[in-house]
Amino acid sequence: MSDIISHAMSAGLNRRDAMKLATSGVAASSLSGWLPVLANAETRLTSKAKACIVLWMDGGPSHKDTFDLKPDSEGAGEFKPISTSATGVAISEHLPKLAKQMHRIALLRGMSTLEGAHPRAKYMLHTGYREGQGGIQYPALGSIVSSEVGRPEFPIPSFVSIGNRSYTSAYLGPRHQPLVVADPSLGVANLKSSLEGNQFDARVSLLENMEAGFRREYPIGAGLDHQVNYQRAVTMMKSREAAAFDLSKEPDNMHELYGSSKFGKGCLLARRLVETGVKFVEVNLGGWDTHLDNFERVKKLSGTIDQPASALLDDLAARGMLDSTLVIWMGDFGRTPKINTRGEKPGRDHFPRAWTSWMAGGGVKGGRVIGRTDKQGGTVEDRPIAVIDFMATVCTLMGIDPTKQIQTPIGRPIRLVDKGHKLIEVC
Amino acid sequence: MKRVIGVSAILVLASQAMAWPEKSPDSAKQTTVSLQSAAALARAVDKAVAAKCQESGIALSPQTTDAEFLRRVHLDLVGHIPTLERTRSFLASTEPDKRAKLVDELLASSDYGQHMADIWQALLLSKNSVARRLDTEVFVDWLAESFNKNQSWDNLVREIITAKGAQDKNPATTFWLSQVSVDNMTDTVCKVFLGVQLQCAQCHNHPFTGWKQDEYWGLAAFFLNVKAAPPGNKQTTSPVVSEGKFVRKKNNALPESAKVLPPKYFGGPVAKVGSSSEIRPVLADWLCADTNPYLARSMVNRLWAQMFSRGLVHPIDNIHDGNPASHPELLEDLTRRFKDGKYDVKAFLRGLCLSETYQRSSKPVEGNKDAVVDSYARMPMKVLTPEQLYDSLLLVLGSPERGAKARKADTTPVKGAKGPRAQFVAFFSGEEGADATEYQVGIPQALQLMNATRTNAPGIAVKLTGGATDPAKALESLYLATLNRKPTSSELAMARDHSKKASNARQAASDVLWALINSSEFTTNH
Numbered sequence: 001m002s003d004i005i006s007h008a009m010s011a012g013l014n015r016r017d018a019m020k021l022a023t024s025g026v027a028a029s030s031l032s033g034w035l036p037v038l039a040n041a042e043t044r045l046t047s048k049a050k051a052c053i054v055l056w057m058d059g060g061p062s063h064k065d066t067f068d069l070k071p072d073s074e075g076a077g078e079f080k081p082i083s084t085s086a087t088g089v090a091i092s093e094h095l096p097k098l099a100k101q102m103h104r105i106a107l108l109r110g111m112s113t114l115e116g117a118h119p120r121a122k123y124m125l126h127t128g129y130r131e132g133q134g135g136i137q138y139p140a141l142g143s144i145v146s147s148e149v150g151r152p153e154f155p156i157p158s159f160v161s162i163g164n165r166s167y168t169s170a171y172l173g174p175r176h177q178p179l180v181v182a183d184p185s186l187g188v189a190n191l192k193s194s195l196e197g198n199q200f201d202a203r204v205s206l207l208e209n210m211e212a213g214f215r216r217e218y219p220i221g222a223g224l225d226h227q228v229n230y231q232r233a234v235t236m237m238k239s240r241e242a243a244a245f246d247l248s249k250e251p252d253n254m255h256e257l258y259g260s261s262k263f264g265k266g267c268l269l270a271r272r273l274v275e276t277g278v279k280f281v282e283v284n285l286g287g288w289d290t291h292l293d294n295f296e297r298v299k300k301l302s303g304t305i306d307q308p309a310s311a312l313l314d315d316l317a318a319r320g321m322l323d324s325t326l327v328i329w330m331g332d333f334g335r336t337p338k339i340n341t342r343g344e345k346p347g348r349d350h351f352p353r354a355w356t357s358w359m360a361g362g363g364v365k366g367g368r369v370i371g372r373t374d375k376q377g378g379t380v381e382d383r384p385i386a387v388i389d390f391m392a393t394v395c396t397l398m399g400i401d402p403t404k405q406i407q408t409p410i411g412r413p414i415r416l417v418d419k420g421h422k423l424i425e426v427c
Numbered sequence: 428m429k430r431v432i433g434v435s436a437i438l439v440l441a442s443q444a445m446a447w448p449e450k451s452p453d454s455a456k457q458t459t460v461s462l463q464s465a466a467a468l469a470r471a472v473d474k475a476v477a478a479k480c481q482e483s484g485i486a487l488s489p490q491t492t493d494a495e496f497l498r499r500v501h502l503d504l505v506g507h508i509p510t511l512e513r514t515r516s517f518l519a520s521t522e523p524d525k526r527a528k529l530v531d532e533l534l535a536s537s538d539y540g541q542h543m544a545d546i547w548q549a550l551l552l553s554k555n556s557v558a559r560r561l562d563t564e565v566f567v568d569w570l571a572e573s574f575n576k577n578q579s580w581d582n583l584v585r586e587i588i589t590a591k592g593a594q595d596k597n598p599a600t601t602f603w604l605s606q607v608s609v610d611n612m613t614d615t616v617c618k619v620f621l622g623v624q625l626q627c628a629q630c631h632n633h634p635f636t637g638w639k640q641d642e643y644w645g646l647a648a649f650f651l652n653v654k655a656a657p658p659g660n661k662q663t664t665s666p667v668v669s670e671g672k673f674v675r676k677k678n679n680a681l682p683e684s685a686k687v688l689p690p691k692y693f694g695g696p697v698a699k700v701g702s703s704s705e706i707r708p709v710l711a712d713w714l715c716a717d718t719n720p721y722l723a724r725s726m727v728n729r730l731w732a733q734m735f736s737r738g739l740v741h742p743i744d745n746i747h748d749g750n751p752a753s754h755p756e757l758l759e760d761l762t763r764r765f766k767d768g769k770y771d772v773k774a775f776l777r778g779l780c781l782s783e784t785y786q787r788s789s790k791p792v793e794g795n796k797d798a799v800v801d802s803y804a805r806m807p808m809k810v811l812t813p814e815q816l817y818d819s820l821l822l823v824l825g826s827p828e829r830g831a832k833a834r835k836a837d838t839t840p841v842k843g844a845k846g847p848r849a850q851f852v853a854f855f856s857g858e859e860g861a862d863a864t865e866y867q868v869g870i871p872q873a874l875q876l877m878n879a880t881r882t883n884a885p886g887i888a889v890k891l892t893g894g895a896t897d898p899a900k901a902l903e904s905l906y907l908a909t910l911n912r913k914p915t916s917s918e919l920a921m922a923r924d925h926s927k928k929a930s931n932a933r934q935a936a937s938d939v940l941w942a943l944i945n946s947s948e949f950t951t952n953h
Contacts, residue, residue: 119555119559131555132553132555132607132608132610132611135610135611135614135618135624137554156870157869157870157871173857173861173867174857174867174868174869175869177869177871179870179871180871188871188874189871189874189875190871190874190875190877190878190879191874191878192878193877193878193883194878194880194883195883199929199934199938202925202928202929202938203938203941203942206921206922206925206938206939206942207941207942207945207946209921210918210921210942210943210946210948211946211947213915213917213918213921214946214947214948215947217790218789218790218791218808218947218951218953219791219796220789220791220808221864221865221866222808222809222810222864222865222866222947222950222951223808223947223948223951224947225865225866226810226866226868226947226950226951227947229866229868229869229870229873230873230877230945232870232873233870233873233874233877234877236870236874237874411742411745412624
């Protein structure tokens with residue numbers, strides 16, 4: 001490899017990143033006057049988490065039928081609460097294995113957000129900003145994590161999304177885009193060359209010779225960035241770390257533990273990736289938009305998550321990784337406390353005002369409930385959690401300053417998390 | 428493959444395209460005027476750029492070779508590299524004015540409108556969850572047609588600003604249908620037509636420019652009565668844009684920071700509007716008036732950026748007193764010429780293409796190695812946009828078909844993007860508003876280019892060589908088809924060395940083609 005590329009790679013930066021770093025440094029000092037940094041509330045959190053796994057429940061899971069049951073309320077539904085490994089905490093009878101994990105989990109029953117339509121809610125829960133706010137695009141949380149704590153020399157992307165497209169890195173640039181794995185059983189698209197023998201290596205060496213010639217004539221940024229990117233891609237193809245995408249390398253007992261569902265395989269892949277050094281993994285499970293036939297579907301979906309999510313927590317704990325891996329379970333929003341009877345079978349509709357998510361590991365103290373909804377599960381009575389509180393908490397647990405300002409390409413200073421947050425007391 | 432147009436046909440097409448007043452009594456005379464004004468525009472550009480370089484002691488790079496010019500002007504005007512046939516014929520031609528003729532040929536090609544539509548649909552349509560459900564094809568086709576018939580820019584803008592009715596009857600309404608809120612409409616109009624970034628002033632007075640929040644909400648007032656019905660999930664009728672008083676509900680409420688003010692021209696007085704009349708036409712009158720300082724200047728800056736990678740004012744949509752142009756007098760001069768030429772976009776681009784500044788090599792020379800990019804002492808090197816990369820790869824690799832047809836080829840609803848071209852573009856798109864010289868592609872994209880079936884198809888290289896048995900001839904074809912130049916002697920030697928390692932000639936040709944389309948030279952517009 002040529003000196004100039006290896007130098008850029010060993011420095012862990014491409015030219016673009018270096019330039020960004022320089023401009024943001026300048027900006028931070030010159031702008032400190034006009035956007036006062038709000039002093040944060042007293043909540044003190046640890047910053048132990050080195051990686052984060054988000055179990056994204058696409059469509060918005062019904063809080064009243066999963067983690068915030070209201071047995072005596074109007075629209076209580078059919079499910080019975082069961083006791084858990086955390087004293088005084090009850091969850092749905094269809095989550096028996098997660099019930100045994102509750103000592104590791106902090107339930108956040110006071111989620112209270114503003115967006116009630118799927119795309120806008122997903123955007124907000126992924127980026128922390130309202131879609132279209134201030135006329136720019138915002139980066140996904142995974143991209144923020146990749147940009148702030150990802151190791152630049154790491155041979156695979158620091159942000160991987162399994163089963164869905166997730167959201168983009170926006171002004172943080174292409175280096176922090178999610179690597180999307182559509183099917184965990186298949187791994188990364190085009191990771192292997194179809195060529196036989198050493199033909200691929202021969203081609204790469206021909207390409208490198210061509211590039212050296214071009215670089216002599218045009219010693220200009222974009223060409224160098226292109227070459228660095230190809231070098232990274234080839235490095236990834238040949239890296240030990242890329243084997244993390246290959247689930248066949250897991251022993252049978254692990255496949256049994258996580259189960260054979262796509263979501264289960266996604267959780268297993270997430271663990272492999274985090275073990276290898278990936279910083280942020282999102283595992284998607286769709287189907288939670290239960291306007292119709294809520295109870296049958298939530299029962300089935302509960303069955304889909306119960307085993308793999310429990311397996312993930314057990315497995316991380318057994319490997320001594322739980323304390324440094326933040327696991328989050330969340331979706332678009334909750335669902336109406338009342339039951340709709342529009343269809344043949346009862347359903348529940350979108351409900352952002354009060355819902356539940358949970359966190360475990362990564363320094364989060366489990367076995368407790370933060371926030372409380374009223375008798376109906378329709379209003380947050382204690383400790384409402386806004387999206388910015390949630391985002392700032394995740395950032396802080398991962399050692400990222402949520403108040404940090406980033407300079408966008410057009411020179412606007414944007415905070416990683418919008419101002420006004422209050423950290424959630426999860427530690 | 429692109430149709431190769433005969434020279435006489437080119438001249439006819441070109442002269443039609445050059446006649447800018449629509450009902451000219453004497454189009455031949457107008458053509459002459461247009462040619463003269465294009466040459467004058469080119470001279471004005473060269474004078475201003477050379478003067479500033481001289482002042483700063485910066486050396487100018489020499490003019491491009493024919494091969495460099497051919498590839499560059501194709502990418503900039505029609506959005507793809509030249510075909511193998513066109514490359515051969517252009518390089519072989521000894522006509523003294525072949526560059527000017529090529530510019531006219533490209534401006535008259537329907538791919539010009541397609542390329543302009545690619546650029547402008549991205550600017551005009553907001554990307555949000557509502558817009559994803561819109562049929563944007565009709566809008567792209569309409570834009571392509573408008574650019575191809577060289578509709579004057581002020582008229583095109585007026586059609587967009589005042590658009591109403593059903594989308595299938597009036598595709599220009601798509602602009603409004605994609606803007607989900609009043610602040611969204613205000614931001615886009617500011618950015619795209621005025622060339623200013625006003626979003627900051629939505630919530631607070633602008634920190635750098637002195638623009639007050641009232642300026643924002645005064646402009647926003649023009650759009651308060653625009654009712655753009657977003658398409659529903661299962662809607663079968665075409666969505667409609669109308670204007671009139673309506674009740675705001677929660678789903679189209681104004682943001683908390685909103686101020687209700689009378690309509691006011693940006694940087695100007697309060698508008699006089701009747702109580703019952705539609706008010707967007709009033710805004711269009713102001714925007715398209717000869718005295719309006721924004722519309723022409725903003726377009727000139729954008730067209731400059733299309734050719735030179737960045738605006739004379741940079742960032743491109745951030746024109747304000749605190750952010751002066753690199754060549755302030757030139758920007759004023761070009762704006763006046765654009766207005767005098769009746770907002771003729773093709774004539775303006777022709778002028779830029781004919782300038783020595785545009786035709787300058789991007790290779791640095793002694794005396795401009797460290798020159799700032801906006802000195803234009805050498806041409807800034809641009810990275811191919813996803814659309815340019817896709818269309819260029821298709822030219823080399825063959826079907827599926829290019830352009831409009833490719834977009835419609837696949838009607839299967841795929842999340843977000845319809846058809847293989849849209850899929851590719853979505854996958855390769857970088858951040859919004861990124862610098863055209865910045866490389867935006869990541870690892871997954873490089874993996875696709877290296878390892879996908881299409882870029883490894885074994886038969887293509889042999890087909891491109893036309894069955895040439897002489898290895899040097901075969902290699903020349905591969906270089907001409909991809910980099911649009913002949914290989915150097917050291918490149919010939921390099922390929923010969925490589926083919927010794929390959930098991931046969933067919934494999935060696937595939938390897939070279941693979942390396943060529945994955946190279947930085949292919950990926951950039953230099």
